[in-house]
Amino acid sequence: MKVAVFSTKPYDEEFLNKANVKKKHEFTFIDVRLNKHTVVLAKGFPCVCVFVNDVLDVEVLDHLHKLGVRFIALRCAGFNNVDFYEAEKLGMVVGRVPAYSPYSIAEHTIGLMLALSRNICRAYTRTRNGNFSIDGLLGYDIHSKTLGVIGTGKIGAITAKLMTAFGGRVVAYDIHQNPELVQLGVEYLPLDELLGCVDILSLHCPLTDESHHLICKKTIDQMKPGVMILNTSRGALVDTEDVIVGLKSGKIGSLGLDVYEEEANLFFEDYSDKVILDDQIARILVFPNVVVTSHQAYFTVDAVEGIGNTTIANIDAFENETLPPGLINWEMLKPRTC
Numbered sequence: 001m002k003v004a005v006f007s008t009k010p011y012d013e014e015f016l017n018k019a020n021v022k023k024k025h026e027f028t029f030i031d032v033r034l035n036k037h038t039v040v041l042a043k044g045f046p047c048v049c050v051f052v053n054d055v056l057d058v059e060v061l062d063h064l065h066k067l068g069v070r071f072i073a074l075r076c077a078g079f080n081n082v083d084f085y086e087a088e089k090l091g092m093v094v095g096r097v098p099a100y101s102p103y104s105i106a107e108h109t110i111g112l113m114l115a116l117s118r119n120i121c122r123a124y125t126r127t128r129n130g131n132f133s134i135d136g137l138l139g140y141d142i143h144s145k146t147l148g149v150i151g152t153g154k155i156g157a158i159t160a161k162l163m164t165a166f167g168g169r170v171v172a173y174d175i176h177q178n179p180e181l182v183q184l185g186v187e188y189l190p191l192d193e194l195l196g197c198v199d200i201l202s203l204h205c206p207l208t209d210e211s212h213h214l215i216c217k218k219t220i221d222q223m224k225p226g227v228m229i230l231n232t233s234r235g236a237l238v239d240t241e242d243v244i245v246g247l248k249s250g251k252i253g254s255l256g257l258d259v260y261e262e263e264a265n266l267f268f269e270d271y272s273d274k275v276i277l278d279d280q281i282a283r284i285l286v287f288p289n290v291v292v293t294s295h296q297a298y299f300t301v302d303a304v305e306g307i308g309n310t311t312i313a314n315i316d317a318f319e320n321e322t323l324p325p326g327l328i329n330w331e332m333l334k335p336r337t338c
C-alpha cells in the first residue's frame, strides 16, 4: 500500500523501513506535520501515517477523505489528536499502537522523579563547568513519601509498580481499579483524597474532555505544599498558566514534564539558535526546580521497534480487509464525555 508518512524524522524512516521487511508497503516520508495547510500532500495515498502532533480534525479528515485516504495509521498510543466521530462518519478506519513498551514511559517518569528529587540535572551542569559545590542541591528521600498515580492503565500500572520499590505509600485514582496493583499494596482513593495526600503525583490518564486541565488552580489548591508533579501523558492535562503560578508561590515544589500543551509548535525541533516566542514554556524552562524533556519518554530502541512492527501490522490488516490489531473502534470512544 502507498503510505504518506507525516512528521517524519530520520529515526521514523529507519524503524518503519526496518519493520517493512517484506517491502509490501511503499512509504513516502514527509517531514512536515499534517494539518489543513499540508493535507494536499496526501493526494494519491490510500493511507496516511501520523504522529502525536499531526492534526486530524473535521476539516483535515474531510479533505483526506476527498483525496481518497481511507486508513489512518497512528504511530503512537494516544489518539486525542484525531476526531474519531468524524472519521467514523466518513467510514475511515483508524489504527494506533496501543502498547509498545509501556516500560519506556514508566521508566522515564521515574527518571524525571529522581532527577527532581536529587537535583541531578543541576548537579550535572555544575560539575561539567568544574563547579563541585553541593550548596543548593539538597534533595529528599523518596522512601518516606506518598506517591500518587492518576490513570493506572498500561503505563500508570508499571509506574505504580516501580514506585512501590521505593518503600513508601503508593496511592492511585482511576475509573477502573487494577486488582494486581491492589495486591501489591497500591491504595485506590477518590481523586480529592489522593490530591490532598500525595508528595509526588504522576499523570497517566489519557487526554479527554473530562481530563483536560485536570491539574489547574482548583486541584493545585487541594495539594500539599511542595508537591512534585510529573506529566508524561499529554500536555493539556495540565493548565500551564496555573502551574506557573503554583511554582512561583512554592506550592508546587518541582515539576517534570515530557509533554506540554502547546508542544506542537516546539517539540521535536531544534530552536537553540532562535528566540522562543512561547512565553509560557520560556517561563517554565527557567525555574530551577523544573525538568522538561521533549516528548521523548517513548523513545527507546525497544519501543520504536514495537511501534514500527504494529504500524506495519495495522496497514497489512487494513489491506487484507481484516481487523487491524490497533483498531480504534466505537467501543473505545464510549468513555469520552462529549
Ligand code: NAD
Pocket: 077, 078, 079, 098, 099, 102, 105, 150, 151, 152, 153, 154, 155, 156, 173, 174, 175, 176, 204, 205, 206, 207, 208, 210, 211, 232, 233, 234, 258, 259, 295, 296, 297, 298, 299
Ligand atoms: P491506557 O489506556 O492503558 O490507560 C489509561 C488509563 O487511564 C485507564 O486505566 C483508564 O481507565 C484511565 N482513565 C481514563 N480517564 C481517566 C480519568 N479522567 N481519570 C483517571 N483515570 C482515567 O493508556 P496507556 O497506554 O497507559 O497510556 C496513558 C497515556 O500515556 C496515553 O493516553 C498517552 O497520552 C500517554 N503516552 C505518552 C507517551 C510519551 O512518550 N510521553 C507515550 C505513550 C503514551
